[in-house]
Amino acid sequence: METVKMISSCHMEEIAQRSICAPGQHWELREKLDDCGFVILEPGGPDERALDEIMPELGKPVEYGFGTKLTLEPQEASDNLQFTTSGMPLHTDGPFNAGPPVKYIGMYCVTAPEVGGESLVASNAAFFEHAPADLLEIMDDIVIEYRNRISGYYKDRPAGSHPRVAPVQIDPETGERRLVIGLTDPDDPMRTHDAVVVGYGEAESAELLGRIKTVLHLPSVLYAHKWRVGEVMIMDNRRVIHGRAAFPGQPRKLVRLSVS
Template structure:
């Protein structure tokens, strides 16, 4: 499948999902388990089938909901750019990210999912070639939340990598708005000027937001979505002046 419209339809798990969700997760890079079906299984138990919980500074399970006065973009009602987890901090590797909806906003707050497979099928050859010949440097801007790298130890990451297990190409990136004072990190293409770097990153990000590549999941209470962190990038749509609560648990 090379189009996100087809991928997102395939990713939805219907009756008998317990037997098919692993197959769909492998095929699509993510799965959507409907509210009624999700009630038949405990979220923690479902994620434990996929791996061991990833331990962060806050523990293993995170409640994602707005917190008044927070200086961390994750805990606001603002949008969050597409990214792969563990791109720019020293935390453990993440294979799967699970989220269950406790409270859903009426408007906005979608989880954005960009498929690497759809990107490679639809992106211009010159853009893919350029990405294969660059390195992106990341600088974490959040202290005391993630496990930070040593001072001056800024990770440099190839944006296109080959998954050692599947042999598939994957995208490992974390986008950011350089003008946003609440951004979680800075990103710069090594060897490029600031202007050149910003232009290229904007072009890649725009390609990832095409309807053929990006799916915006509108949440319903009780739903579970599981992402393969090696096959999709994820982000969040803004939901100003509304409540939204997801419980997140990642496994390695």
């Protein structure tokens, strides 16, 4: 069983400060990943390496319909939210399609927007520490059904098969509680998926998912990373969830590679 260190502080401001690997200190990558759930590798220094070199040391590259590497940048007239300048709601990678489990997500910044476009990272440990007890009790007893709206892009489940996922799970490798969730904006025509709490009415489901979103966006739980060209961010998909802030009218280009 994989051994990880417990996060010593569950306030996201402190976690984010500890997550940075300055030039010449990239050897701390694994230690900071275990401590914080994500790590930011600042560019420069004798130990700077490409994303292609770093990620295979953490696992096997995940093969999607588009290959293993994905370039994230706005595409004209795209109907896929990922390739627009809109925000991307917080989510866990992997459970909504038929691909392998994702352990680590690596991203390299090619072009950084001057305004907006921050990568949003929410700590599972901070969420469980700061969420109201009654909300956590409810979350322990529900499952959420997801319906993919961009089929043919990832490795899809059989037609008509909509995954039902418990939002609170115990990870078999880390032994920690983790969030497995995909928030969505039901009013966004370009949303990647629909989500509903099984057994709840539409309004009741939306209210509960809204409560979860509110906690995830607390400053004590959420970190918004403003990119600099050349930076690498690596996230442990079992210990944080992630999303993106909008960046209208701005250029932004990241290269992503995930491993299982």
